[in-house]
Amino acid sequence: MAQQAELARLIGEYRGGVPGPRVIFLGGVHGNEPAGIIALERVLSVLHAAHPPFRGKMLALRGNLAALARSSRYVDEDLNRIWTLPRLNALAECPRKESAGTAEEKEQRELFRILQPILHDCSAPVYLVDLHTTSSESPPFLILADTIRNRKLARQVPAPLILGMEELLEGTILNYVGDLGISALAFEAGQHGQQRSVEHHVAAIWILLSAAGCLSAAHVPGFEAGRALLAESVAGLSRVFEVRFRYGVQAGEEFRMEPGYRNFRKIKRGETLARSRAGAIRSPFDGHIFMPLYQSQGNDGFFVIRPVASFRLKLSEWLRRLKIDKLLPFLPGISRNPSAPDEVTANPLIARWYVPEVFHLLGYRKIRIEGRRLIFVKHRYDLYGPEKEQVRSKKWQVASVNVSEPITFAHSLQLLLATSHLQLATALLCNLPL
Numbered sequence: 058m059a060q061q062a063e064l065a066r067l068i069g070e071y072r073g074g075v076p077g078p079r080v081i082f083l084g085g086v087h088g089n090e091p092a093g094i095i096a097l098e099r100v101l102s103v104l105h106a107a108h109p110p111f112r113g114k115m116l117a118l119r120g121n122l123a124a125l126a127r128s129s130r131y132v133d134e135d136l137n138r139i140w141t142l143p144r145l146n147a148l149a150e151c152p153r154k155e156s157a158g159t160a161e162e163k164e165q166r167e168l169f170r171i172l173q174p175i176l177h178d179c180s181a182p183v184y185l186v187d188l189h190t191t192s193s194e195s196p197p198f199l200i201l202a203d204t205i206r207n208r209k210l211a212r213q214v215p216a217p218l219i220l221g222m223e224e225l226l227e228g229t230i231l232n233y234v235g236d237l238g239i240s241a242l243a244f245e246a247g248q249h250g251q252q253r254s255v256e257h258h259v260a261a262i263w264i265l266l267s268a269a270g271c272l273s274a275a276h277v278p279g280f281e282a283g284r285a286l287l288a289e290s291v292a293g294l295s296r297v298f299e300v301r302f303r304y305g306v307q308a309g310e311e312f313r314m315e316p317g318y319r320n321f322r323k324i325k326r327g328e329t330l331a332r333s334r335a336g337a338i339r340s341p342f343d344g345h346i347f348m349p350l351y352q353s354q355g356n357d358g359f360f361v362i363r364p365v366a367s368f369r370l371k372l373s374e375w376l377r378r379l380k381i382d383k384l385l386p387f388l389p390g391i392s393r394n395p396s397a398p399d400e401v402t403a404n405p406l407i408a409r410w411y412v413p414e415v416f417h418l419l420g421y422r423k424i425r426i427e428g429r430r431l432i433f434v435k436h437r438y439d440l441y442g443p444e445k446e447q448v449r450s451k452k453w454q455v456a457s458v459n460v461s462e463p464i465t466f467a468h469s470l471q472l473l474l475a476t477s478h479l480q481l482a483t484a485l486l487c488n489l490p491l
């Protein structure tokens with residue numbers, strides 16, 4: 058039985074003659090979005106026919122088989138919101154349990170069983186790309202957790218990058234694999250049912266295989282045409298956006314978007330975007346509408362996003378490479394969790410306005426609110442993946458780093474520099490438009 062399910066799960070795979078990265082593609086995680094699967098079948102048929110020089114392995118999987126059969130987003134619950142820690146712990150304890158659960162728990166169990174060995178094998182870099190389409194009319198775009206590694210991969214695709222979604226959505230596949238150190242992104246190709254969305258997916262798959270180092274663009278027929286098609290579809294849009302607001306739909310509120318909100322359309326503060334039983338739902342500030350909900354299933358009503366200036370991205374990369382965040386606990390209102398070194402607690406009453414923008418700059422994301430305190434956690438694999446960490450930790454063992462080193466004059470100087478960097482960062486954030 059399990060073997061039969063796995064065959065249907067597998068769209069296809071392609072293995073090169075040389076060891077190298079493994080790139081996992083998911084299509085149809087939402088059952089009403091088959092465009093990614095069609096595109097993956099098309100790319101795999103070209104690979105199997107042409108046999109271009111290829112390093113590593115490409116694996117393409119179907120996401121929600123039961124929902125794909127019904128052409129609905131999901132059957133019982135959203136497969137892309139159930140990858141939470143308690144559920145993952147339960148899966149890890151009992152991966153082969155076949156007892157009753159939701160339809161999506163069954164899908165998750167099968168995907169988990171296939172993905173786990175690949176995701177935990179650190180012998181070569183692993184990438185995961187989740188292919189989607191949207192209910193509203195939309196240009197293509199990418200969603201990614203804001204790590205330097207993810208940015209590097211996503212920048213190869215000529216489409217806007219959306220940062221910060223990992224703070225607002227719990228239980229996504231991207232969050233799950235990202236926490237394991239996998240470079241991961243979701244590519245949204247355009248509106249459901251549009252032929253152009255399939256073309257966008259095909260172009261993005263080739264670009265990402267090339268960016269991961271599996272093949273050379275020179276060996277892909279139509280590579281540059283695909284890139285040009287994507288670039289043309291996003292002409293006039295900013296390169297990077299940050300999610301600033303999510304409107305969560307409550308059960309029974311009868312949420313209805315106002316008609317005509319194409320994804321990325323500019324909106325004004327106070328503009329009526331949707332209606333519910335309680336009345337008009339207005340934008341909390343100026344920005345761009347993002348992923349307005351024009352289908353019955355799903356509870357993300359809409360998001361509001363704002364462009365991120367390129368200087369801020371560069372500054373953030375520079376601060377992260379310098380590991381300035383090590384000095385965060387020296388700032389007033391901020392303390393590190395002694396039992397979880399990657400976690401930092403901020404008291405917004407003391408730390409004031411530099412929370413959470415400065416935390417984002419330094420590679421942290423907000424994970425919860427405890428009373429008045431905000432808890433942030435650092436992206437563990439921001440600059441390096443787990444495979445590199447293994448090599449580094451071996452070196453460290455030889456070098457024998459003393460973590461309880463006393464504060465020296467050099468450290469004091471570092472602290473002085475870091476504080477001025479933070480001041481510079483916050484000043485830039487304050488005075489210049491984002």
Ligand SMILES: [Zn+2]
Nearest residue numbers: 087090189190
């Ligand atoms: Zn989707």
